[in-house]
Amino acid sequence: xxxxxxxxxxxxxxTARQILTRGxxxxxxxxxxxxGAIAIAVVRSGDRHGTLDPRSxxxxxxxxxxxxxxxxxxxxxxxxxxxxxxxxxxxxTTLLVAAPDLLTAHQQRQLHEATADSGGxxxxxxxxxxxxxxxxxxxxxxxxxxxxxxLEPACDLPAARRAGNADTGGxxxxxxxxDADECYPSRRLATLLRLPATAGGDTIVLGAxxxxxxxxxxxxxxxxxxxxxxxxxxxxxxxxxxxxDTTATDPDDEQGLLDLLPSGWLWxxxxxxxxxxxxxxxxxxxxxxxxxxxxxVAIRASETAEGRARLYRKANARDRAATALRSTTRTRLAPxxxxxxxxxxxxxxxxxxxxxxxxxxxxxxxxxxxxxxPHDDTALITLADQLDALEREVRRP
Numbered sequence: 001x002x003x004x005x006x007x008x009x010x011x012x013x014x015t016a017r018q019i020l021t022r023g024x025x026x027x028x029x030x031x032x033x034x035x036g037a038i039a040i041a042v043v044r045s046g047d048r049h050g051t052l053d054p055r056s057x058x059x060x061x062x063x064x065x066x067x068x069x070x071x072x073x074x075x076x077x078x079x080x081x082x083x084x085x086x087x088x089x090x091x092x093t094t095l096l097v098a099a100p101d102l103l104t105a106h107q108q109r110q111l112h113e114a115t116a117d118s119g120g121x122x123x124x125x126x127x128x129x130x131x132x133x134x135x136x137x138x139x140x141x142x143x144x145x146x147x148x149x150x151l152e153p154a155c156d157l158p159a160a161r162r163a164g165n166a167d168t169g170g171x172x173x174x175x176x177x178x179d180a181d182e183c184y185p186s187r188r189l190a191t192l193l194r195l196p197a198t199a200g201g202d203t204i205v206l207g208a209x210x211x212x213x214x215x216x217x218x219x220x221x222x223x224x225x226x227x228x229x230x231x232x233x234x235x236x237x238x239x240x241x242x243x244x245d246t247t248a249t250d251p252d253d254e255q256g257l258l259d260l261l262p263s264g265w266l267w268x269x270x271x272x273x274x275x276x277x278x279x280x281x282x283x284x285x286x287x288x289x290x291x292x293x294x295x296x297v298a299i300r301a302s303e304t305a306e307g308r309a310r311l312y313r314k315a316n317a318r319d320r321a322a323t324a325l326r327s328t329t330r331t332r333l334a335p336x337x338x339x340x341x342x343x344x345x346x347x348x349x350x351x352x353x354x355x356x357x358x359x360x361x362x363x364x365x366x367x368x369x370x371x372x373x374p375h376d377d378t379a380l381i382t383l384a385d386q387l388d389a390l391e392r393e394v395r396r397p
Contacts, residue, residue: 050240051209052098052099052125052209052212052213052240053078053098053238053240054066054076054078054238055078056214057214058214059213059214059215060213060214060215061213061214062212062213062214062238063214064214064217065212065214065217065223065226065227065230066236066238068217068223068227069227069230069231069236072227072231073234074230074231074233074234074235074236075234075235075236076236076238077235077236077237077238078238078240079237079238079239079240080239080240080241080242080244080245081242081245081246081247082103082107082110082111082241082245082247083247084237084239085097085111085114085237085239086110086111086114088235088237089114089115089118089120089122090118090119090120090235091118091119091120091199091200091201091233092120092233092234092235093118093120093121093233093235093236093237094120094121094122094123094229094230094231094232094233094235094236094237095115095120095121095122095123095237095239096123096125096230096236096237096238096239097111097122097123097124097125097127097135097239097241098125098209098238098239098240098241099125099240099241100124100125100126100127100128100131100132100135100241101126101127101128101130101131102241102243103131103241105130105134106247107241107245107247108131108134108135109134110247111135112134112135112137115197115201115203116197116198117197117198117199117201118199118201119197119198119199119200119201120201120233121201121202121203121204121229121232121233122135122201122202122203122204123203123204123206123229123230124136124203124204124205124206125206125209125212126170126171126206126207126208126209127141127171127205128141128171129141129143132173132205135203136193136195136203136205138175138176138177138180138195139173139174139175139177139180139193139195139205140173140174140175141171141172141173142171142172142173142174142189144172145169145170145171145172146169146170146171146172146186146187146189146191146207146208147169147186147187148169148186149167149169149170149208149210150165150166150167150169150220151165151166151167151168151169151184151185151186151191152164152165152184153165153166153183153184154183154184154185155181155182155183155184155185155190156181157181157183157192157194159225159228159229160181160183160184160192160225162221162224162228163221163222163224163225163228164220164221164224165220165221166184166211166220166221166222166224166225167208167210167211167216167219167220167222168183168184168191168192168206168207168208168210168211168225169184169186169191169207169208169210170191170206170207170208170209170210171191171207171208172186172187172189172190172191172207173189173190173191173193173205173207174189174190175190175193175195177195179195179196180193180194180195180196181193181194184207190207191206191207191208192204192205192206192207193205204229206229210222211223211225211226212226309321313377318373318374318375318376318377318379318380319373321380322373322374322380322383323373325383325384325387326369326370326383326387327345329369329387329390329391330344330345330350330369331344331345332391333350333354333390333391333394334350336357336394336395337350337353337354337356337357337394338353339353347366347369347370350369351365351366351369354394357394358393358394365390368383368386368387368390369387
C-alpha cells in the first residue's frame with residue numbers, strides 16, 4: 001500500500017512575509033493609537049478622579065466643597081467599600097453616598113441597617129426609584145424629573161431658608177412621613193427631603209448633585225446649602241461605591257446575564273428578529289416563474305476558456321488549472337472504459353479499467369490523472385498535452 005505525499009500549498013496562498021507586509025500598516029497605526037492613549041492618560045491624570053469625587057478638580061468634581069469644609073474644621077475622608085461605610089457611621093459623622101443606585105439591594109439593606117440608629121447624618125445623592133425605597137423607607141421617587149434646575153426652598157428647614165434658591169432640581173420625591181421636611185418643590189413634589197431618625201440623626205435625600213459640583217458651587221445658594229448639609233458634624237465620610245467591592249455579591253440573589261439586561265433591550269431584540277424575518281420573507285417572495293433572458297451577443301466556448309485561463313495565470317493558480325484539466329479528462333474517459341460517472345474520480349476504480357484498456361503502466365496513469373500540481377507553466381502545458389494524448393489513445397479504435 002503506497003502513501004501519497006501531501007499536496008503542497010497552493011500558489012495563491014499568501015506567504016508569511018506577505019501577511020506581515022500587509023498587516024504592518026495596521027499594526028503601526030494600532031501602536032500609535034495605544035501610545036497616544038497612554039500619553040493622554042498620563043497627562044490628564046493627577047487630580048482627575050471622577051464625578052462627585054472630593055479629590056477631583058474637574059467641573060463635575062467636588063474638591064471645592066471639600067476645601068471649604070476643611071477651612072471650617074470638617075474633615076473629609078473618601079471610602080469605596082460598604083464595610084468602611086458601615087464602620088464609619090456615628091453621631092459625629094455625616095455619611096454622603098454619592099451613587100446609591102450603584103449599590104446592590106443587599107448592600108442597600110445593610111447600609112440602611114447601619115445608619116438607621118447611628119445618630120449621624122446620611123445624605124443620599126439622587127437615589128433612584130429602587131434605591132430610595134430601601135435606603136429611605138417611606139419615600140418614593142417620581143419617574144418624571146424636575147423641569148427646572150434652580151428652585152426656591154418653600155419649607156421651614158433652617159439650612160434651606162438661609163441658603164435660598166439652589167440648583168436642587170432633579171429627581172422629585174414624595175413621602176408618607178408627617179415629620180419630614182419637604183423642600184425645593186417642583187410641581188408640588190420635593191427635590192430635597194430631610195427625614196428625622198432616632199438618637200438625633202437624620203437622612204437627607206437630595207434630588208440632584210449640582211450643588212456639590214465645582215462649576216456650580218458659586219451659583220445661587222449652592223455653596224451655603226452644601227456647607228450646611230455636609231458640615232453639621234465634624235467628620236464627613238464620602239462614600240463612592242465601587243464595582244470591585246466584594247460585598248456587591250449577594251449569595252441569596254444571584255442573577256444571570258439575561259437578568260442583568262433591562263427589559264427594553266429584550267423587547268428591542270425581539271422586534272429586530274421579527275423585522276428581519278419579515279424582510280427575509282419579503283425579499284424571498286417569488287412573483288412568478290423565472291423568465292429566461294437572451295444574451296446580447298453569443299460568446300464562444302473557446303473565449304470563455306481563454307478568459308478563465310488568464311484568471312488562473314494572473315493568480316498563479318496552476319494547482320487549480322491542473323485540477324480542472326484532470327477532472328474534465330477523468331469525466332470524459334470514464335464512460336469510454338466502462339466506469340460509471342459517479343466513480344470517475346475514484347482511483348481504485350478508474351485506473352484498473354484504464355490499464356486493462358491500454359495495457360499500460362498503472363503508476364504512470366496515477367501520476368498523470370491524480371498526481372501533484374505542476375511546479376511551473378511549462379509543466380502545466382506538458383500535463384495538458386499528455387492528457388490530450390491519453391484521451392486520443394483511449395478513443396482510438
